[in-house]
Amino acid sequence: MYNSDKVIPGIIIFVLFVTFPIWWNHAKTVAAPQPELPKGRCVESKAYMRSHHMQLLNRWRNEAIREGMRIYTSSDGKRFWISLQNGCMKCHHDKSKFCDRCHRFAAVEPYCWNCHIPPETKKFEEPRASRLLRLFHVPPKLVGTKNTEE
């Protein structure tokens, strides 16, 4: 084979390179997320909520907003007001200690919180863009974001 002295090491390096994540992480353990559970029972069982909360929330939003069905009767006959902010978060008092712990672990960033307000929020933050602009002293008027001095 022509250039085998270069090609073969090249192949070896390539294989090592693409399999890097596998052997680098080999036998390393990553701590499982520990969401902080509130006391009491959720609308459904823990196992069901763990595996199906996204389906349930999706169904909830359609039933409540589109069909006007605000009351959910769970499998053990209890009734709940369907709402993320005024339902779920009344028990899960801290989004960062519950939702975020698993979502960050799984690298899932749902956009619920672009609109829904988590209970720990006291004030809305400035958008990232305008913080950057201030760093570089770009007058907010130029880009039309809120003038923080006014």
Place this chain on the structure above:
Amino acid sequence: MDRRKFLKLAAISATLAGGVPGFFNREVKAKAYTPPPGALTARRWGMAIDIKKCWEHPECNDCIKACHYIHNVPHIPDRKREVKWIWKDEFEHVFPDKPNEFNNILLAHKPFLLLCNHCEHPPCVRVCPTQATFKREDGIVMMDYHRCIGCRFCMAACPFGARSFNWVDPRPYIEHFNPEFPTRMKGVVEKCLFCYERLEKGQIPACVEACKHKALIFGDLEDENSEISRLLRSRFSIRRKAELGTGPSVFYLIG
């Protein structure tokens, strides 16, 4: 659990769950969804605005303040990006189809209170490609913000300018927010929803409740005995651009 075990388990459960759907994917059995008890209901919600009472108190903006606070409507000073659910404009702009050089002496520059008309045949609903805007059976033209893709067809279709687009993240413009109600995000359209979230709890809309002069009357247009029906029978009222055939459910009592 380490990543290896997790992946193994994930692979096994995915295979099993895919193969035996009825068994492993079994959902929770009893799932009943019902409307809330004690909700206010109607066959067609409507609003009458006693505009003469408004004119007696030109400084009063209680309805606007209440609505915008309770729904986290941002206050954006830039007119091109502003968001509004209920606002005031002058006669000439509100009723451009009713010019009358003599009448204008009476009505010129008079402020009118404006909001979504919750039309009976809403063009905004017809054009929405995702059905984010839809009409409920009780006449409320609803927005499902989860579904809005921000195409703004509805804004082009609404002849009343009742819709606002979020050009920027609205949150920095909300000074005092209501933690019970979500905000919107950049890229969606919003408008008045006749306080559906209050009707569900048996409350009347926030603007109607906030009006200390009782200039706003909210009720069922199809119920002959409702206050609004009686008022509309006994007094002269006009609607915006009624000739377009959208059938606005907001009436201005002027006589």
